[in-house]
Amino acid sequence: MGPFRYDVCVVGGCGHVGLPLALAFARAGLAVSVHDIDDRAVALVRSGRMPFLERGAEPILREAIGRDLEVANDPGLVTRSRHLVVIIGTPVDEHLNPKFHAMRRFFLDLRPHLADGQCVILRSTVAPGTTEKVHALLAKTGLDLHVAFCPERVAEGYALEEFATLPQIVSGCTERAVAMASELFAKVAPSLIRTSPLEAELTKIFTNVWRYIQFATANQFLMIAADRGVDFYRVFDAMTRDYPRMAGLPKGGFAAGPCLFKDTMQLAASSDNNLLLGHAAMLINEGLPSFVARRLKDRYPLDRMRVGILGMAFKAESDDHRESLSYKLRKVLEAEAAEVLCTDAYIDDPTFRPLAEVVGRSDLLIVGAPHREYRSIEPPASTPVIDLWNFLGRGTGLA
Numbered sequence: 001m002g003p004f005r006y007d008v009c010v011v012g013g014c015g016h017v018g019l020p021l022a023l024a025f026a027r028a029g030l031a032v033s034v035h036d037i038d039d040r041a042v043a044l045v046r047s048g049r050m051p052f053l054e055r056g057a058e059p060i061l062r063e064a065i066g067r068d069l070e071v072a073n074d075p076g077l078v079t080r081s082r083h084l085v086v087i088i089g090t091p092v093d094e095h096l097n098p099k100f101h102a103m104r105r106f107f108l109d110l111r112p113h114l115a116d117g118q119c120v121i122l123r124s125t126v127a128p129g130t131t132e133k134v135h136a137l138l139a140k141t142g143l144d145l146h147v148a149f150c151p152e153r154v155a156e157g158y159a160l161e162e163f164a165t166l167p168q169i170v171s172g173c174t175e176r177a178v179a180m181a182s183e184l185f186a187k188v189a190p191s192l193i194r195t196s197p198l199e200a201e202l203t204k205i206f207t208n209v210w211r212y213i214q215f216a217t218a219n220q221f222l223m224i225a226a227d228r229g230v231d232f233y234r235v236f237d238a239m240t241r242d243y244p245r246m247a248g249l250p251k252g253g254f255a256a257g258p259c260l261f262k263d264t265m266q267l268a269a270s271s272d273n274n275l276l277l278g279h280a281a282m283l284i285n286e287g288l289p290s291f292v293a294r295r296l297k298d299r300y301p302l303d304r305m306r307v308g309i310l311g312m313a314f315k316a317e318s319d320d321h322r323e324s325l326s327y328k329l330r331k332v333l334e335a336e337a338a339e340v341l342c343t344d345a346y347i348d349d350p351t352f353r354p355l356a357e358v359v360g361r362s363d364l365l366i367v368g369a370p371h372r373e374y375r376s377i378e379p380p381a382s383t384p385v386i387d388l389w390n391f392l393g394r395g396t397g398l399a
């Protein structure tokens with residue numbers, strides 16, 4: 001370990017992907033530190049509680065905290081760690097451009113806390129070319145630093161299961177960076193895939209953009225079918241049943257969250273906006289709440305109806321509401337319906353109502369997130385249910 005007290009410091013390590021990774025390192029027997037500027041999250045984690053839902057995480061946290069895992073809002077932890085894994089948010093700005101200046105600011109602020117011999121591993125999804133830019137920025141410090149990019153690919157909420165099964169992509173700007181990052185991730189990943197930094201950046205971002213475009217394709221078909229008075233899931237069944245060539249067609253539904261939309265816009269902005277498929281996917285996926293509202297307005301006297309939204313999270317069985325289209329739907333409907341009631345099985349929000357009340361009092365129900373808790377709802381036979389995922393098996397309700 002040499003001059004370093006910790007094997008690794010996860011910077012942004014109280015976040016949705018940083019914290020599970022820190023726990024995976026601690027579980028593998030490494031000495032782990034976490035530096036995060038969110039004091040509320042730091043206090044929660046130090047008390048052994050997870051700030052968000054992550055399956056299987058809390059027992060590992062309780063066992064590791066204060067023993068193999070030190071957590072604080074303290075950049076001094078960075079100085080004492082051999083590897084730094086940086087997993088702060090990489091949002092796009094109001095123009096849907098990646099915020100490289102935020103990354104630059106972050107590293108300039110971190111500069112006094114860096115030490116000779118460290119391996120700095122970027123893990124947030126970044127626009128192509130970012131790792132080399134960070135390498136050039138850190139070269140100016142005159143320190144002997146090794147810069148790597150090792151993208152996170154797990155699905156939030158299932159990280160601790162997926163770390164054990166997914167290969168880790170490892171790339172670095174120097175041979176030494178690749179060797180140090182490989183040594184670290186070999187402790188938690190079943191296998192490593194070595195690429196150049198640019199290849200790794202494209203691998204991660206193409207994966208998310210591909211997923212986003214696939215959902216948009218299904219959503220576009222769903223809207224075209226609904227406009228023709230046809231339920232998409234009758235067509236979906238006919239397309240996919242016993243026909244292996246269509247096995248890749250996903251179902252429709254709200255596709256959003258903190259990654260897919262943002263990463264599609266990052267790739268577009270960093271490719272001179274030459275990503276027609278990505279922009280088209282964004283218009284389709286982000287337009288789905290308005291499409292639903294318009295169809296409902298055509299068919300029902302919405303202004304005299306109470307509408308219930310079941311599930312406000314951005315995806316099933318999650319408590320994460322970031323960039324959730326259920327909120328966009330609520331906003332659109334609040335301008336059209338007499339009242340909008342919301343409920344969520346995973347999110348605590350004083351404006352939400354209990355499930356039974358929303359099901360019992362609404363004149364029309366819309367599945368916003370297909371949480372398994374809603375599978376057994378029994379609304380009155382007269383209550384229409386809109387279900388873009390065909391989660392309840394009765395079609396979209398839009399045809």
Ligand SMILES: NC(=O)c1ccc[n+]([C@@H]2O[C@H](COP(=O)([O-])OP(=O)(O)OC[C@H]3O[C@@H](n4cnc5c(N)ncnc54)[C@H](O)[C@@H]3O)[C@@H](O)[C@H]2O)c1
Pocket residue numbers: 011012013014015016017018035036037038041087088089090091106123124125126152153154155156258259
């Ligand atoms: N959420 C996912 O499922 C997921 C999956 C793969 C990759 N990613 C990538 O990881 C990034 C982080 O995602 P997330 O969901 O964990 O975000 P998050 O907001 O939950 O976590 C980011 C954490 O970084 C901390 N932070 C911000 N600035 C900091 C600073 N200067 N110093 C120390 N800590 C700082 C924040 O307080 C927060 O706790 C995303 O931008 C995305 O590119 C996310």
Ligand SMILES: CC(=O)N[C@H]1[C@@H](OP(=O)(O)OP(=O)(O)OC[C@H]2O[C@@H](n3ccc(=O)[nH]c3=O)[C@H](O)[C@@H]2O)O[C@H](CO)[C@@H](O)[C@@H]1O
Pocket residue numbers: 125152153154155156208211215250251252253254255256257258259260314315316
């Ligand atoms: C499974 C997967 O590859 N997820 C990637 C995604 O996770 P992320 O956490 O974004 O989750 P998902 O990709 O599963 O879901 C994203 C969105 O797509 C919607 N949805 C999902 C499944 C479906 O069949 N239909 C549908 O519409 C969800 O409701 C959600 O709004 O971005 C992360 C951040 O970079 C990556 O690390 C994950 O690897």
